Amino acid sequence: MIQASHIDELAQRLAALVPPGLKDAREDLGANFRAALQSGLNKLDLVTREEFDVQRCVLLRTREKIEQLESKLAALESELSAQPRH
Structure with missing residues (x-):
């Protein structure tokens, strides 16, 4: 399975793409990105x-x-x- 650090890094990179006007929501979005990525990967039948x-x-x-x-x-x-x- 993909390492949690890779998921965290990707979530941070996605959060960094958030427009400047939404910087306050960046942490929340980062957490949501992380959860969405983890959920999506868990649904895949990976070895x-x-x-x-x-x-x-x-x-x-x-x-x-x-x-x-x-x-x-x-x-x-x-x-x-x-x-x-x-």
């Missing part, structure tokens, strides 16, 4: 970086295993086609 990395490793191992099995299958098919038929 942590750690979960992503674990699944990436699983996928790489699976691909390697498939490549090995494909090579084995090709060798067995080659052997089978080379044998004389009765």
